[in-house]
Amino acid sequence: MDIIEIIKNEFGSKIKSVLPHNEKRIYIEIDKNDLIDVARFVFQDMDARFITVSAVDNLENMEILYHFSCDPDGIVISLRVFIDRNKLLVESITSIVKGAANIEREIYELLGIKFLNHPGLKRFLTDEFPEGFYPLRKDSPRKAEQ
Amino acid sequence: MKKVIVPIGPYHPLFEEPEYFALYCDGERVVDIEWIAGYNHRGIEKLSESKHWDQVTFLIERICGICSTSHPVAYCNAVEDLARIEIPERAKYIRSIVGELERLHSHLLWVGLAGHFLGYNTVFMWAWKYREPILDIMEMVTGNRNHYAMMKIGGVRRNIENEDIDIIKKILDELKGKIEMLTAAVLDDPVLAARLKGVGVLTKQNIKDYGAVGPIARASGVDIDIRRDSPHAAYNLVEWKVITCQDGDVFSKAVVRLLECFESIKIIEQCLGKLKKIKGEIEVEVREIPPGEGIGRYEAPRGECFHYVRSDGTSRPVRHKIRAPSYVNIPTFKASCIGETIADVTIILAGVDPCYCCTERAITVYDVDTRKKLFDGKDLIKLSQEKTRKIRKQLGFKEK
Numbered sequence: 001m002d003i004i005e006i007i008k009n010e011f012g013s014k015i016k017s018v019l020p021h022n023e024k025r026i027y028i029e030i031d032k033n034d035l036i037d038v039a040r041f042v043f044q045d046m047d048a049r050f051i052t053v054s055a056v057d058n059l060e061n062m063e064i065l066y067h068f069s070c071d072p073d074g075i076v077i078s079l080r081v082f083i084d085r086n087k088l089l090v091e092s093i094t095s096i097v098k099g100a101a102n103i104e105r106e107i108y109e110l111l112g113i114k115f116l117n118h119p120g121l122k123r124f125l126t127d128e129f130p131e132g133f134y135p136l137r138k139d140s141p142r143k144a145e146q
Numbered sequence: 147m148k149k150v151i152v153p154i155g156p157y158h159p160l161f162e163e164p165e166y167f168a169l170y171c172d173g174e175r176v177v178d179i180e181w182i183a184g185y186n187h188r189g190i191e192k193l194s195e196s197k198h199w200d201q202v203t204f205l206i207e208r209i210c211g212i213c214s215t216s217h218p219v220a221y222c223n224a225v226e227d228l229a230r231i232e233i234p235e236r237a238k239y240i241r242s243i244v245g246e247l248e249r250l251h252s253h254l255l256w257v258g259l260a261g262h263f264l265g266y267n268t269v270f271m272w273a274w275k276y277r278e279p280i281l282d283i284m285e286m287v288t289g290n291r292n293h294y295a296m297m298k299i300g301g302v303r304r305n306i307e308n309e310d311i312d313i314i315k316k317i318l319d320e321l322k323g324k325i326e327m328l329t330a331a332v333l334d335d336p337v338l339a340a341r342l343k344g345v346g347v348l349t350k351q352n353i354k355d356y357g358a359v360g361p362i363a364r365a366s367g368v369d370i371d372i373r374r375d376s377p378h379a380a381y382n383l384v385e386w387k388v389i390t391c392q393d394g395d396v397f398s399k400a401v402v403r404l405l406e407c408f409e410s411i412k413i414i415e416q417c418l419g420k421l422k423k424i425k426g427e428i429e430v431e432v433r434e435i436p437p438g439e440g441i442g443r444y445e446a447p448r449g450e451c452f453h454y455v456r457s458d459g460t461s462r463p464v465r466h467k468i469r470a471p472s473y474v475n476i477p478t479f480k481a482s483c484i485g486e487t488i489a490d491v492t493i494i495l496a497g498v499d500p501c502y503c504c505t506e507r508a509i510t511v512y513d514v515d516t517r518k519k520l521f522d523g524k525d526l527i528k529l530s531q532e533k534t535r536k537i538r539k540q541l542g543f544k545e546k
Contacts, residue, residue, distance in 0.1 A: 024376065025227060025441055049370070050357040052474075054454045054467035065454070067441070074376035076441050099357040099474055102183075125187040135192055 003046070003075060004028075010041055024073075027065075029080040032090050035066075038079055040096050042068050048077060050097045055107045057138045061085055062113060066093065083113065092118040110136040149177070167479070167495070174487045179479050194466040199225065199299060199435050202463065206453075207293050209470065212255065215248050216446030217453070217468065218297035223378050224453040225299045228440025234427045237301035239417040241379035244288065244296050245444070246410040246417075251280040252447035253403045253410075254325075256496075257332065260400065263492050264341055265531030269332065276324045279317045286310060301429025311418045322411055329404045340537045342397035346482040346494030349394060356481070357474045360449020361402045362498055366394035372445035384416040396497040435459070446471055448498075472498070489533040492526055 004018050014034045019027040030038050042048045048068035056063045066079040092115035094101050104115045105124035112134040134140055150171045170178040194202050206217040254277040261269025281291045287306055288294035296302050353363045363370055371388040373381040389405045391398035437459040444451045449471030456465040475498050482494050
């Protein structure tokens, strides 16, 4: 549980909740405005490796999980951020992690979440999809034309 | 000097996503590289949301034909993490055996193709010939040369019978000598050393920036391996070691892959030995998946394979996020290709082990101004092979 203590000591009340699923899988909920600070701390100061970003549509809001791996210990830290479905905007972490550029582009096109200050936020996989159709949203029709 | 764009791709039948690279060249030098993806985006994450938990293992096996057991293992790890399932000991050993057999055939496939690109067709023929017995074992054990359908939430689908164990051991014993010979031939060759050392170097910082994984990271001295760091299956029950190199060039990547083959054989031999002594079930019954979320990882031949699943208690996943290793390995080209010559780019791209079929079929070099074709895929491989010949001559070898 050391990692939880380190993050709690650094950020205190900025950490909304900590959910250790087991000792190797830690989910930390933070506000989207604190994302950059916490991500920088985990990636640079704690020297965790960036794995990927998962985005989930919960219908009432959207959820983004930033997965980092503490390698020798086999621990995965997932930073959880909730964003309002009416204001799908979050700061890009590419200023800290270069490797996050493509996955942010993918989330942008599949769920319609915009990333602020991304170096090239354009479509990554689905060039020919119609505008405004986001396949991974739970309320999207099964076929684009419906 | 005229600037030229070199498109590589997009068709790429072995890999989950056909790739397309545009190389921006100033004469012979590459000044920038762009990756355009999505030619074969099949929406597997979306499809997975419409399948039963058990059906998903078959679906994700189709993500990749070469490492077709990596995704199911990572997915089963994720669901077992979610539902807190502990699999039986026998299933653990069987998972590791199938996983390591797959790593062996995948690494040999890479060595063969890398040899071909450098003009060493003998290496290509050897490596692919020695890969065949592994596929035979797979067929014997699982019923298929590829897409084994062995993994299942809670264990494995088929048993490895005790009477098969000696046959597998015999085939592996023969194979060991052959891979030793191949490794010595590749690593002692002065021409290959001259051609590959110092080419396409990735530093530790590059690896951290792009989050690269697997043999690419280990060749640059980054000591990560999910099999050791996040123990699952039988990897913490047998003796083996993680291979690392320090130089980060294509030669180091080849060394890491070749030496990993011996570790794989070591793991399989120990697992087979223990399997003989263990009796018991190969799976636990899993009736339903409770609400929650789970993360599963597996060290595929190309690096860490990552699955995130979420359940709402129904029979299907609500969300299934998949990250294949090449997703983070491919963008490292931005660091490794820039400043290199076109003749070296083929092998640098190959060094990451995405897949070569596309490279062979669809690289074309166009003149930016006139749109006239300058080279195609065959010419580029020829260029690469010619460079090897030139080095052979410089080193005083006679032309074959």
